[in-house]
Amino acid sequence: MTLEFRDILLRQDDFQLTADLTVPQGRHAVIGASGSGKSTLLALVAGFLAPTKGRLIWDGQDITDMTPGQRPVSILFQHHNLFPHLTVKQNVGMGLRPNLRLDRDQQRRVMQVLDHVGLSGTQDRRPAALSGGQQSRVALARVLLRARPLLLLDEPFAALGPALKSEMLTLLAQVASDTTVLMVTHDPADARAFAPDTLLVEDGAVHAPRPTGPLLDDPPPGLRAYLG
Ligand SMILES: Nc1ncnc2c1ncn2[C@@H]1O[C@H](COP(=O)(O)OP(=O)(O)OP(=O)(O)O)[C@@H](O)[C@H]1O
Structure with a gap:
């Protein structure tokens, strides 16, 4: 394409x-x-x-x-605009549904993409509890999920x-x-x-x-x- x-x-x-x-x-x-x-x-x-x-x-x-x-188009800029009050899982889920009403299949896809970027186990943390590199991975996971x-x-x-x-x-x-x-x-x-x-x-x-x-x-x- x-x-x-x-x-x-x-x-x-x-x-x-x-x-x-x-x-x-x-x-x-x-x-x-x-x-x-x-x-x-x-x-x-x-x-x-x-x-x-x-x-x-x-x-x-x-x-x-x-x-x-x-x-x-999906976009990833330097300032990743993670939402500080949302968990990793929720920040990534925003890429699928901004209102975060994810069905079972969508929740499964969120976990899959977290696994893909090496973030399994961090899904319930908030961005402040992650390193800079991990925060970048969250932003990347969100972009990937938009596909x-x-x-x-x-x-x-x-x-x-x-x-x-x-x-x-x-x-x-x-x-x-x-x-x-x-x-x-x-x-x-x-x-x-x-x-x-x-x-x-x-x-x-x-x-x-x-x-x-x-x-x-x-x-x-x-x-x-x-x-x-
Ligand atoms: N909102 C705007 N209104 C008018 N001119 C603008 C606006 N934003 C940027 N420009 C001008 O457009 C030109 C290109 O800016 P742009 O940000 O695309 O450059 P860049 O190559 O990304 O630069 P940098 O590497 O410094 O980020 C610059 O001369 C800038 O002054």
Whole structure:
């Protein structure tokens, strides 16, 4: 299933984002200098911002006019927005039914996904009683349970140390194998480890995906300056 940006233009005051490219199924990093438009790109796909011009096509279907809730998208941002007063089980269950009236089968699926991300046994704790890495797993479990085919990540594990971050990226790559992923990252090592291909965003222009290794080995001047 592919995501097509057809001649997209999105204006925000004096900034404009342009995109005319196809993203095939698989894991993609989104890289670019600060202010180049990475978060704007994700907001466009999520449906939080509407393009001034152009169409967004998912799996052959025009999703440009769909609300965020109608889109085939799940989102994992840096601040995971776990609810402090709810247990792990309830935080994850929100991904299925926001009113938390889960039937037996849905409860079983919650336990299954907790097991999948290595959180069995923590289901009755509240987020404050978990480590940072465990909290990230809860957020990931919630996203997985929604099982939308397009996953948007904005620096999802930036708050974790390098070892935990790499562990989470490995886990994500395993569990999101049938998903198309766009992951904004400032860390070239994350892009290399997680994403075979990368979308470069330069001054509001989104480029078509290119193999991550060669792009980072020989970056264009703007990206080179940013990566240092
Ligand atoms: N609500 C807004 N209204 C007007 N302009 C905005 C708004 N939000 C962001 N911008 C501008 O849009 C441009 C792109 O911002 P965006 O957040 O997409 O960049 P980014 O690549 O994600 O940056 P960073 O890496 O620093 O997070 C910036 O020039 C920013 O100033």
